[in-house]
Amino acid sequence: MDVLSEALASMRTAAPRSVRTDGRAPWAMRLPPTAGAGFHVVLHGACWIYPSEHSMTPIALGPGDVIFVRDSAGYILADHPDTEAQVPSAEQYTARPPVGALQVGGDGAPTSLLCGNYHLDGQRPHPLLRQLPEVIHLPARHGRHPELAAAVGLLSSELDNPRAGSYGIVPALIDALLLYILRAWIDEQPSSVSTGWAAALRDPAIAAALAVIHEQPAVTWTVQSLADHVGLSRAAFARRFALMVGEPPLAYLTRWRLTIAARLLREDDLPVGAIALRAGYGSEFAFNKAFKREYGLAPGRYRRQTRSAA
Template identity: 80%
Template sequence: MDVLSEALASMRTGAPHSVRTDGRAPWALRLPPTAGAGFHVVLHGSCWIYPTETSTEPIAMGPGDVIFVRDGSGHILADHPDTPPEIPRPEQYTGHAPIGALRIGGDGPAASLLCGNYHLDGQRPHPLLKQLPEVIYLPARHGRHPELAAAIQLLGAELDNPRIGSHGIVPALIDSLLLYILRAWIEDQPQTDSVGWAAALRDPAVAPALAAMHDDPSAAWTVQSLADEAGLSRAAFARKFATMVGEPPLAYLTRWRLTTAAKLLREDDLAIEKVATRAGYSSEFAFGKAFKREYGLAPGQYRRQSRAAA
């Protein structure tokens, strides 16, 4: 079981929205906060990015560089930090599916970016996402993260020269980009780190236990049976898991069971009794009580509200 993919899938609430931004100096965009997580990929040229709601210093970006904004906080993209920013107007956006288009600026040096937003459930984010920095900067480096670099090159080629199949290829590449970005960040973390999700996902004891819970959340897991998966004593496993992940094993298991149930309620037509069984609850009553305690709504109400808002 790929824990990273599962954690992200549990939070996704819709397809990503993307815009190709082509600017010629002088240009600067003030982008307001959005729900979910944002990203920017420099396809050609160079630009600067600086968040408006954090103390992060302006970052100079070049071809192949990637910025990931964890909470979709407001920020500015510009040809230079001194250029006064403007808020893009709806009529400036053109283009058709799978992405929009925005052209701005004067007649100076050109830059081209792919900008987008992933719709994630920000009310109950997976703890993996909460541990990420507010802004992740992944500069293009020769030989570093070749899969991410290849995805960016493919995106650039499809956007520069759309052909048969591009409307299917581009959304799939944008969708995959989120996993490539987070994989690259995790792999960049020091191997000496002993706490946090980056360490947990590569730890030879904690990672198998996490995978087991994600693979079969309905199983009657105990701390001892998870410790057996990890190859550690019960006490050693419980201590190591809590230190790395930030909560005890069974607390994480409960969280994951209810997260799994919420996803099923949003996306599937299973009877609530079957959702309860898949989430590891022996009765619909016990499930409903646990779900309402976590989400503030009964499972049926949650399903109706989620679908009405979609």
């Protein structure tokens, strides 16, 4: 079981949206807060990024650099931090599949970016998302994160020279980009770090426990049976799991069961009773009670609300 892929899939509520932005100096875009996480890929040229309230030092970006913003809070992209930022107007945007197009600025040095948003459930984020830094900057350097660099190169090529198949290729690459970004971030964490999800996914015992929880959530797991499965004592397993994952094993198991149930309610037409069994609940009554406690709505009402909002 690929725990990273499953965790991300559980948070996604819609396909990502993206727009290619072509700016010529002087230019500066004020981007409002949006639900989910944001990303920016510098295809050509150079620019700067910083939050709207200047709460961090502006980050200089060059060709091939990738920025991931965990909460997609309001921030500014600009040719220079001193350029006055403006909110892009609707007239500057053009719907041009497979991504939109935005033209900003004057007639100076050009910069091209791919900007986008991943729709993630921010009200009940997976612990992995909560542990990410507010901003992840992955500079393009030779030999560093070759898979991410290859994906960026393919995106740049497809957007510069769209051909037959680009309509399907570009969205798939943007979708995969999130996994490449998080994989690169995990790979950059020092091996000496013994807490957090990066450590959990590298630790053979905790990674195996997460995998079996994700693969067999309906099993009546206990802390002891999980510890036996990964070859640790009960106390050592419980301590290590909580330290790395951020919550006790059975709390994570319950969270994951209800996350699976919420996803099935949004995306599948299975009866609520069948979803309860898949999520590891012996009765529909017990499932309804647990789901309402976590989501504030009965499963049937949650299904209707999320589908009507889609």
